[in-house]
Amino acid sequence: MSFYASSEGVAAAINRHATLWIGVLFLTIALLPTIIGPLFVEPVQGEVLSDIPNLPPDLSHPFGTQSEGRDVLAVLMRGTPATLAIGLIGGGVALVIGSALGFIAGFFGRRTDAIISTVVDVGLTIPPLAILILIGASFPVVSLLAMGIVVATTAWMSSARVIRAQVLSLKEREYVRVARLSGAGNFHIIFLELMPNLIPFLAANFVNAVTSTILASIGLEVLGLGPQQSRTLGSTIYEAMYHTAMWRGLWWWWLPPIVVLVLIFLGLFLISIGLDRYANPRLERH
Amino acid sequence: MLRSYVVKRISIFFITVFVAVTINFIVIHITPQNPVAVLMGRLAARGAMVENGAQLLKFYTERFGLDQPLYVQYLMYLRNLLLHGDLGYSLAYFPAKVSAVVLPAIPWTLGLLFFANLVAAIVGNILGALAVWGRAPRLFTWVTYGFMSLAAIPFYLLALILLYLFAFLWPVLPSSGAFTPGSSRAFDLATSFEFIRHATLPVLSVALGLIGFWALSMRGAMASVMGEDYLTYARVKGLREPTIFFRYGMRNAMLPQVTAFAIDLGRLVSGQVLVELIFSYPGLGLVLYNALRTGDYFVIQGVVLFIIISVALAMLLLDLIYPLLDPRIRTASAI
Numbered sequence: 001m002s003f004y005a006s007s008e009g010v011a012a013a014i015n016r017h018a019t020l021w022i023g024v025l026f027l028t029i030a031l032l033p034t035i036i037g038p039l040f041v042e043p044v045q046g047e048v049l050s051d052i053p054n055l056p057p058d059l060s061h062p063f064g065t066q067s068e069g070r071d072v073l074a075v076l077m078r079g080t081p082a083t084l085a086i087g088l089i090g091g092g093v094a095l096v097i098g099s100a101l102g103f104i105a106g107f108f109g110r111r112t113d114a115i116i117s118t119v120v121d122v123g124l125t126i127p128p129l130a131i132l133i134l135i136g137a138s139f140p141v142v143s144l145l146a147m148g149i150v151v152a153t154t155a156w157m158s159s160a161r162v163i164r165a166q167v168l169s170l171k172e173r174e175y176v177r178v179a180r181l182s183g184a185g186n187f188h189i190i191f192l193e194l195m196p197n198l199i200p201f202l203a204a205n206f207v208n209a210v211t212s213t214i215l216a217s218i219g220l221e222v223l224g225l226g227p228q229q230s231r232t233l234g235s236t237i238y239e240a241m242y243h244t245a246m247w248r249g250l251w252w253w254w255l256p257p258i259v260v261l262v263l264i265f266l267g268l269f270l271i272s273i274g275l276d277r278y279a280n281p282r283l284e285r286h
Numbered sequence: 287m288l289r290s291y292v293v294k295r296i297s298i299f300f301i302t303v304f305v306a307v308t309i310n311f312i313v314i315h316i317t318p319q320n321p322v323a324v325l326m327g328r329l330a331a332r333g334a335m336v337e338n339g340a341q342l343l344k345f346y347t348e349r350f351g352l353d354q355p356l357y358v359q360y361l362m363y364l365r366n367l368l369l370h371g372d373l374g375y376s377l378a379y380f381p382a383k384v385s386a387v388v389l390p391a392i393p394w395t396l397g398l399l400f401f402a403n404l405v406a407a408i409v410g411n412i413l414g415a416l417a418v419w420g421r422a423p424r425l426f427t428w429v430t431y432g433f434m435s436l437a438a439i440p441f442y443l444l445a446l447i448l449l450y451l452f453a454f455l456w457p458v459l460p461s462s463g464a465f466t467p468g469s470s471r472a473f474d475l476a477t478s479f480e481f482i483r484h485a486t487l488p489v490l491s492v493a494l495g496l497i498g499f500w501a502l503s504m505r506g507a508m509a510s511v512m513g514e515d516y517l518t519y520a521r522v523k524g525l526r527e528p529t530i531f532f533r534y535g536m537r538n539a540m541l542p543q544v545t546a547f548a549i550d551l552g553r554l555v556s557g558q559v560l561v562e563l564i565f566s567y568p569g570l571g572l573v574l575y576n577a578l579r580t581g582d583y584f585v586i587q588g589v590v591l592f593i594i595i596s597v598a599l600a601m602l603l604l605d606l607i608y609p610l611l612d613p614r615i616r617t618a619s620a621i
Contacts, residue, residue, distance in 0.1 A: 118298065125302045125598045127552030129559070130590045131309065137578060137586050138317035215440055215553075222442055222560055223578055237446070241564075246450055258446060262439050269438035 020274025026267030030080065030260045033063075037077040046074035046231070057252050064252035067243045075236055076256055082144055082232040083214060084264070089148025090155060090213030095206045097152070098159025099198075103190060105160070106167030117164070120157045128154035128212070129219045136225035147217055147227045155212040159205040166201055170194050200279035207272045211265065218261065233257040288609060299602040306594040310587050311363050315356070373588040378580040384588040388573060392592070394464060395569035399558060401485065402492035403547075409493075410500025411543070415508045415536050417501065421527060430501045437498030441557040445491035445564045452487060460484050462566035488565045492558050499550065500543070507539035514538070541611060548604035552597050559593070 040062050044050060049069040057064040063072035105116035131154055141147050170176065171194065179193050220226060221234025222241075240246070240254035354362075366372040373384035413433065416426040436444065453461035460466065464484050471477050511517070512535075520530045562571030570589050577585035 118301065121298045122302045122305055125298065125552070125601055126306060126594050127556045127597055129556035130306075130552075130593045133574070133578075133586065134309065134313055134590050137583070138313045218440065219442070219556065219560055223563070223575060225578070241446075246446075246454060251450070254446070255450075258443055261443060265438050265440065265443075266435055269435070 017274050017278070019270045019277070023267045023270030023272075023274060026263045026270065030263035030267060033073060033076045033256070033260065034080045037073050041071050041074045041077075043074055043077060045071035046078050050074075054248075054250060063256050064250070066240070066245070066250065066253040068239075072253055072256055075231060076233075076260060079231050079233045079236050079257060080260055082227075082230045083217070083234065083261075085144050086148045086151065086217045086227075086232065087210040087214040089145060090152040090217070091206055091210030093149055093152035094155040094209040094213065095159055095202065098156035098205065098209070099163045099202060101156070102160040102163025103167055103194075106164040107171060107186070107190060107194075109168075113164070116160065120160050120164075123154070123157040124161070126154075128216050132216055132220055133223065133225065136220050136223075141220075141225065141227050143229050144227055144232075147220075148213065151213045151216045151220075152209075154216065155209050158212075159209055162201060162205055163198065166198055167194060170197055200275060204272060204275040204279050207268055207275060211268045211272065214264065214268075233261050237261075291609075292606065295602060295605050299598050302598040303595055306591060306598075307364065307367060310591060311360055314583070314587070315359075373591070374584040376582055376585050378577070378582040378585070384584050387577075387582075387585050388570070388588045388592060391568060391570045391573045394567060395555075395558070395562065395571070398485065398488055398492065398562065398567065398569060399555065402489045402496060402558070403554075405489060405493040406496035407500050407543075410497040411504045411536065411540070413497065414501030414504030415531070415539060417505050418509045418512060419531060419535065420512070430498070430505065433494070433498035433501055435498070436494050437496070437502070439495065440560075441492050441495045442560040442564055444495055445488070445561045448487050448491050448494075449564060459487050461487075464568050484567075488561055488567050491561045491564075492554075495557070496554070503543060504536075504539060507542045508535060511535055511539045541608075544604055544608050544611065548601045548608075551600055551604075555593055555597055 040060075047070065051061070051065050051069050051071060053065055053067050053069045055061055055065040061071050061073065063076065065071050066075070101116050101120075105113040105120075128151075132151060135141075135150055141150060171189075176189060176193050179189055184193070217226070217232070218234035218237075221232055222238050224238055224242075226232055226235040226238065234257075236257045237254060240250070240257075245251075245253040366374075371385070373388075376382045376384050376387045379387060410433070413426055413430050416422040417430040419426075449461060452459045460483060465471060465477075465480055466484075469477075469480060516538075517530060517534055520534045525534075559569070559571035559574060561567075562569040563575045566572055570593065574586065574589045576582070577589065
């Protein structure tokens with residue numbers, strides 16, 4: 001059985017998911033300097049004093065060098081994957097915590113639900129960056145992994161809320177009742193009956209959690225509270241600001257990380273809209 | 287029903303405040319750095335203010351009762367904070383109190399927040415409504431999509447781009463501060479003009495990112511109003527199109543916007559704090575940034591606590607006002 005019986009069907013489906021694909025395209029463009037960068041520069045050129053400082057872009061340094069003598073392209077080649085890694089780690093952890101609690105709250109209801117829902121409400125009231133600044137100022141965050149996990153602690157609440165609402169509505173469906181009447185346990189119902197129906201929601205939530213994580217981590221990094229072991233896009237912007245790159249006309253230093261970040265945010269936004277349409281076909285009409 | 291909603295909403299506010307205050311206490315007691323000792327070291331290295339420093343150390347030892355059991359310290363901390371609103375002393379500006387450092391910044395932050403929202407709400411609501419209003423040109427739909435894309439980009443990235451465009455490449459607006467340093471200030475036209483010029487870029491950075499947010503939620507609200515009979519009735523009555531659009535369409539779609547706004551308030555405030563830092567605007571963002579750079583621990587905590595509590599309070603008020611605004615919710619037990 002095929003979903004797209006005719007070539008017209010395929011075209012319509014691509015059209016329908018155009019936002020999704022444009023989003024993927026944006027992310028790919030954001031990754032281009034990282035992918036083809038090694039053809040032009042060596043990763044070690046991202047180290048301090050690997051070349052003359054403040055060189056404008058030319059053939060040997062396509063994005064120039066910054067004030068500490070680092071090659072900006074080499075800095076991007078490290079920073080982009082580092083920022084995306086924080087996003088994926090944070091988004092993954094947030095999705096696991098959020099959907100687990102959402103499942104538990106929606107499925108078991110009563111007091112469990114009341115407790116989890118209150119925690120979620122309180123968590124959604126507190127601005128993530130506020131708590132993260134407090135943590136970042138007291139415990140210097142060292143690694144990308146630590147950064148991702150710390151940020152994830154403030155990014156799981158909306159997943160929990162969405163998944164809880166979905167489980168509440170799904171668990172009253174006919175097929176779940178049938179499964180329960182035929183003696184299926186909670187485990188069976190959660191993983192074999194409910195979970196498969198929630199995959200589009202989980203995917204959309206994952207993308208949103210990745211976005212929140214990157215947003216919060218860049219916010220911390222712009223304040224100078226980034227991971228100390230690795231350079232990310234946010235800490236590159238922080239350094240450029242710290243060294244007043246904009247006023248010294250070194251546009252090739254601060255502009256590339258901003259462009260890459262803008263592409264990442266736009267890409268994630270479009271992917272999230274695309275997945276949302278997939279998860280809620282009723283949105284199609286608008 | 288309404289009553290239990292109000293009780294629930296108010297208790298969430300108090301739990302939030304309690305959690306924020308407690309996290310503040312826990313963090314300060316398990317941090318590997320001792321803020322007071324760090325300060326003492328710095329003062330000693332500078333060879334200055336050591337008398338003040340000794341006084342400070344003694345003060346904090348007594349104040350936090352560092353020889354007391356932990357729960358006593360916690361209760362003392364709660365008493366000082368909640369009964370006296372006392373956040374302690376600034377380490378960088380000792381003997382200034384934290385409140386003396388934080389309070390002057392608050393009007394600037396609130397002002398930016400207000401004007402950015404005012405601009406964004408007016409433009410965004412009209413655009414979003416026009417985007418689904420059948421008789422408006424398609425152009426509005428595309429402009430709305432454009433602003434929705436801008437809404438996906440963090441305020442501080444927009445701020446950096448605007449700073450470059452309008453303060454560096456085409457220097458028509460000032461790049462930092464709320465006034466030109468050394469200029470005379472009075473309640474006159476020149477001062478107001480200077481104030482507006484300095485606020486333009488920070489307000490725009492936040493407003494540009496918010497227009498899409500307002501437009502998006504207005505588009506949804508307006509779409510649900512579009513099929514209503516009273517619009518048809520207004521047309522049959524022969525009312526002019528702008529009257530139908532503003533008085534009949536938008537007015538009825540405005541209400542759900544209040545809740546939409548409350549949901550994103552936290553993200554808005556923390557985003558704006560970073561914008562202030564980029565433009566060196568004298569709000570909480572700049573205070574926070576300076577405190578982070580000088581390790582002024584108690585000021586950091588003061589700013590963070592203020593942000594958490596005021597966001598929670600604003601969300602509480604919006605949620606409580608909303609039922610009063612909408613007669614359908616007030617009378618029915620819909621919640």
